[in-house]
Amino acid sequence: MNAYGVPVVPKETKFQSVCQQVKRKKEAGENRIRPGRKRVKARYPKVKEKEAGSKGQSILTQVLDKGRFLRLGESLSLNPGKTMELRCKGTNIGWAYPSYLDTFNDSRLSIKQQERYSQLILTSPSAADTGEYSCWVVLCDGEECTKDGESISSTYIYFTDKDELFVPSAIHFEIIYLRPDKPATVPCRVTNPKIKVSLHREVPAEEIAVDGTQISYDPTKGFIIQNPSPEHKGAYYCKANSTTKTTPQVSTKYQLLYVEVPSGPPFATIQASSDIVSGGDIFNVTCTVLGEPEMNVSFSWRYPGQGQRPVSIHDSWRLINRGVGHTTRISQSVIIVDDVETIDYGKYICTTKNKHGETLVATTVKSHE
16 A cells, blocks of 8 residues: 555556456457448348449349349349349439340330339249340430430349250241351350350251350350351251250251341342333333342332322342352332323332432333334
């Protein structure tokens, strides 16, 4: 004790006592914090976000269950059958999804704009729903609205089905056009990115070598031929090997045709059955377009007796082979004039139009007298 009757503690003992006391408080504090941290991690699973390829700027999320969300990245694999709900942040949102859902006006798909987000719900999803789902912010200035390109978020979603290795198609025999100026794709997409796929030609029967350069495979697109040539034409199919079954699965068949005519406005010609006709004769004028096999062409006519004389107009198209291994679409419109009168003499103008532009061609029909 000191002079005032207070016990004196040695400095060394006092220092140790204080340290022990602080340490005990720190341990108690850590025990109180740790459980809270575990609960936060369980509520927002960072591992799942990483697996999904999450990007910080993505506005697209999947609703897992009440109060839990997964920010989506490049791809995601889901089991079929369970309702899928996606959300996109924003007060005015646009969506894109596999086109066949629109083609068949599928009632399983619904989109609703809420106050702060847009909601896409797909009930009973199947392997056929595998594809890219994306959303973006729509910017409007009065009645004019545009897509905000910087806000687009996209995710390729696989609905993995052990019985459907390939994404089902409504077409059982599909035609693929090969062009020398751009890559071609044999679209045998799979429902699971881990499935091994090979490309096969029917005649001669052989497996096509995939070198990753000239021919490569992308599970979201199919086999990509970088520089198509006539030697690639023929009938093909894809084969997928399941991890659970010994028997491989075969895809839709594909007929690869080599295209001669390049892209562009219609290449049109016009010809009359006779340039000189007499009163009472019958003649016709044919407008012909050679173009890409899948390119639709529309025709319209202007002629001397238009609106006053009855005429017959017939449109048609077919695929033809030109040279060795070249396929072209020939589209025609024929105008027929019966029992020629004076008003029928003059210029016949044919306007042809496709998505690349339009071409006008004309010919003149004269009187024999």
